[in-house]
Amino acid sequence: MNVTGDQALVKKLNKSIVLERIRLHAPLSRAQLSSQTGLNKATVSNLVAELITEGLVYETGLGESSGGRKPLMLLFNSRAGFVLGIEVSVQYIQGALTDLAGAIEAELVLPLGQHDPAFVMEQIRKLVQQLMQVTPPSPHGIVGIGLGVPGMVDESGTVLFAPNLGWEEVPLQQQLETELGLPVVVDNEANVGAQGELYYGMDGEHRQLVRDLVYISAGSGIGAGIIIDGKPYQGAWGYAGETGHMTIDWNGRSCTCGSRGCWELYASEKAYTAPALSLPAHSTAKLLPFARQGDADTLSVFRDIGRYLGVGITNIVNSLNPGMLIIGGPLAEARPWLEQSMREVIDERALPYHRRQLQIRFSTLGSRSTMLGAAYAATAPFLGRVRVSL
Ligand SMILES: [Zn+2]
Structure with missing residues (x-):
């Protein structure tokens, strides 16, 4: 390895460490940064000066002094740039314009009547253009676009297989980058949803405690975003988390994936179209008013979906022993039922040791977890989270 390359990498790493520290723990003085990061004061001063020039950090007021001159405190300028976070789902695409800390500036939903990739691309383009028009002026402008899609995505952002959209091998990231001229990140919707919950749905203290988390996205299908030891778990080729297609009934109904008896046939919105049922509507949003009025069929279908969710969650809890499990996606809106x-x-089926300290929650971000997680995924590379692979 060449020495200059190493030095540049070390500097990049140090800079991202300093920025991350300020981002998560501001206000901080230069002296505090130095003691917290272990970097010497001169290095911290140089890196902070660069971050100030780049508009990412600014100085404010005076902090507590331990005697002598009071130090200037450093803050993160979350409005130094903006990102777009987009969720492509079966019925709609929704997008949010957020600042670099995930605060939503504008939101937009466009219906998706059809799913052929060219049409969906056209809708994404429209959504991006409309959100760009309302982006406030900032030093860096729009720094990236993140997308969460309901399917398996490889490392290059190609959607390999999205049965609910009828997609195979769609190079979404590459097409969008070429057309829009901005960095684009494409990932599975549950993977980004998990990041949304972790980074924008809980405070820093909680985040420190939750190293192992499973986010279940239950909507038109079911996907899981798995975080192990603080890092997204992708599997050997990036396809981990397709929990919606685990078999829970050996002889069950056939599924769009080619198998049968898949979990999502019973515990997602797909349950609404089971042959024996006659429901007043076939989407969660439309069924909620019926549930509120006490419609017996609607209450019974939600109760059954709850049971089936419990079955799949038990399997996941017994296999992975997560510290926290979060249920999100449209079905989370039916929580009361x-x-x-x-x-x-x-309670009845999960193994007692696995259950003991497990926290089960419903999403705090509601229908926004994927969108915000996609925004986070687009923000992280810009903020210089350097990935070192050996
Ligand atoms: Zn399946």
Whole structure:
């Protein structure tokens, strides 16, 4: 390895460490940064000066002094740039313009009547253009676009297989980067949803405690975003988390994936179209008013979905032993009617040691976890989170 390359990498790493520290723990003085990061004061001063020039950090007021001159405190300028976070789902695409700390500046939803890739691309382009028009002026402008899609995505951002969209091998990231001229990140919707919950759905203290988390996205299908030891778990080729297609009924109904008896046939919105049912509507949003009015069929279907969610969650908890499990996606809105039956099944069936300290929660971000997680995924590379691979 060449020495100059090493020095440049070390500097980049140090700079990202300093920025991350300020981002998560500001206000901080240069002296505090130095003692917290272990970097010497001259290095910290140089890196901070660069971050100030780049508009990412600014100085403010005076901090507490331990005698002598009071230090200037450093803050993160979350409005130094903006990102777009987009969720492509079966029925719609929704996008948010956020600052570099995930605060939403504008939101937009466009319906998706059809799913052929050219049409979806056209809708994404429209959404991006409209959100760009309302982006406030900032030193860096729009620094990236993140997308969460309901399917398997490889490392190059190609959607390999999205059965609910009918997509195979769609090079979404490459096409969008070419057309829009901005860095684009494409990942599975549950993977980015997990990041949304972790980085924008809980405070820093909680984040420190939760090293092992599973985010279940339950909507038109089911996907899981798995975080192990603080890092997204992708599997050997990036396809981990397709929990919606684990078999829970050996002889069950056939699924779009080619298998049968898949979990999502019973515990997602796909359950609404089961042959024996006659529901007043076939989307969660449309069923919620019926549940509120006490419609017996609607209440019974939510109760059953709760039970089936409990079955799949039990399998996940027994296999992975997560510290926290978060349920998100459109079905999380039906929490009042499915939570009890879901918890009963988990209490009855999950192994006692696995259950003991497990926290089960519903998403705090609601239908925004994927969008915000996609925004986070687009922000992270810009903020210089350097990945070192050996
Ligand atoms: Zn399946």
